[in-house]
Amino acid sequence: xxxxxxxxxxxxxxxxxxxxxxxxxxxxxxxxxxxxxxxxxxxxxxxxxxxxxxxxxxxxxxxxxxxxxxxxxxxxxxxxxxxxxxxxxxxxxxxxxxxxxxxxxxxxxxxxxxxxxxxxxxxxxxxxxxxxxxxxxxxxxxxxxx
Amino acid sequence: xxxxxxxxxxxxxxxxxxxxxxxxxxxxxxxxxxxxxxxxxxxxxxxxxxxxxxxxxxxxxxxxxxxxxxxxxxxxxxxxxxxxxxxxxxxxxxxxxxxxxxxxxxxxxxxxxxxxxxxxxxxxxxxxxxxxxxxxxxxxxxxxxx
DNA sequence: CTTTCTGCAAACTCTTTGCACTCGT
DNA sequence: ACGAGTGCAAAGAGTTTGCAGAAAG
Numbered sequence: 001x002x003x004x005x006x007x008x009x010x011x012x013x014x015x016x017x018x019x020x021x022x023x024x025x026x027x028x029x030x031x032x033x034x035x036x037x038x039x040x041x042x043x044x045x046x047x048x049x050x051x052x053x054x055x056x057x058x059x060x061x062x063x064x065x066x067x068x069x070x071x072x073x074x075x076x077x078x079x080x081x082x083x084x085x086x087x088x089x090x091x092x093x094x095x096x097x098x099x100x101x102x103x104x105x106x107x108x109x110x111x112x113x114x115x116x117x118x119x120x121x122x123x124x125x126x127x128x129x130x131x132x133x134x135x136x137x138x139x140x141x142x143x144x145x146x
Numbered sequence: 147x148x149x150x151x152x153x154x155x156x157x158x159x160x161x162x163x164x165x166x167x168x169x170x171x172x173x174x175x176x177x178x179x180x181x182x183x184x185x186x187x188x189x190x191x192x193x194x195x196x197x198x199x200x201x202x203x204x205x206x207x208x209x210x211x212x213x214x215x216x217x218x219x220x221x222x223x224x225x226x227x228x229x230x231x232x233x234x235x236x237x238x239x240x241x242x243x244x245x246x247x248x249x250x251x252x253x254x255x256x257x258x259x260x261x262x263x264x265x266x267x268x269x270x271x272x273x274x275x276x277x278x279x280x281x282x283x284x285x286x287x288x289x290x291x292x
Numbered sequence: 293c294t295t296t297c298t299g300c301a302a303a304c305t306c307t308t309t310g311c312a313c314t315c316g317t
Numbered sequence: 318a319c320g321a322g323t324g325c326a327a328a329g330a331g332t333t334t335g336c337a338g339a340a341a342g
Contacts, residue, residue: 108269123254
């Protein structure tokens with residue numbers, strides 16, 4: 001499954017690895033173009049897929065709208081802001097024992113990886129909401145936004 | 147944000163609540179039609195959105211392809227099979243307060259919910275793969291964490 | 293030289309939306 | 318009766334794919 005090392009593949013991997021935000025495919029395309037101005041979006045998608053299949057990057061699925069890509073391979077988790085939609089890397093320390101998945105193993109599952117995803121408000125949005133919260137005004141956190 | 151109780155809304159909620167698999171919007175539409183034959187897909191989407199906003203169901207985002215809906219509101223987690231793509235409810239017991247979201251709170255995050263998603267092979271696919279693995283046959287060397 | 297990969301554009305899938313009409317309240 | 322909700326169909330967003338030509342091995 002190794003395939004050829006084309007400059008497009010190399011560039012896509014470099015971009016994802018260098019990115020500290022969690023870029024969408026379209027965003028990766030934009031960045032790759034700074035080096036290889038005429039790469040096509042289709043090629044970016046193909047290479048992202050290939051890298052994901054080879055486990056050289058992670059795919060972070062987001063509700064509704066498309067996926068995000070994450071070059072960080074070490075174990076870490078994600079925080080998704082309800083309001084602004086940004087994805088942040090967070091460390092949710094867990095015990096190394098993986099005692100939790102033991103009963104799954106017994107049930108016949110083969111657990112390859114696990115992700116913790118947290119939902120809520122990021123510091124910025126949290127503060128903004130606090131500022132808007134006025135006595136008498138009722139607030140409730142509904143995700144919307146586009 | 148309550149809105150009107152239309153028969154479409156009621157039917158969509160009933161279907162999602164009754165479902166034990168994790169149906170896609172299209173699948174929900176198919177099922178709702180058994181009761182209300184001429185509901186439109188658009189309406190199903192609108193009602194699924196509304197129910198999600200009111201937190202009367204959960205949205206389970208899947209990589210690449212569309213979202214799945216889950217009527218089970220109690221805390222539980224999901225297992226995604228790498229091969230067949232099915233979503234299964236699993237119980238990953240955790241200690242109530244012990245998760246270290248405390249440092250996130252300190253950092254200014256407001257954590258509303260958290261999900262654990264496990265990836266790997268479901269019992270069926272696990273067995274199928276075992277059967278195919280022959281001595282001398284190449285191994286697909288993707289062993290990663292647990 | 294062969295085979296895989298690319299660019300392009302069209303096709304596809306999933307989801308959202310504008311509009312006129314319907315039906316809860 | 319008023320306006321939120323609906324059906325329909327068309328538009329949007331995101332992703333995949335067929336094909337002729339380019340380029341990695």
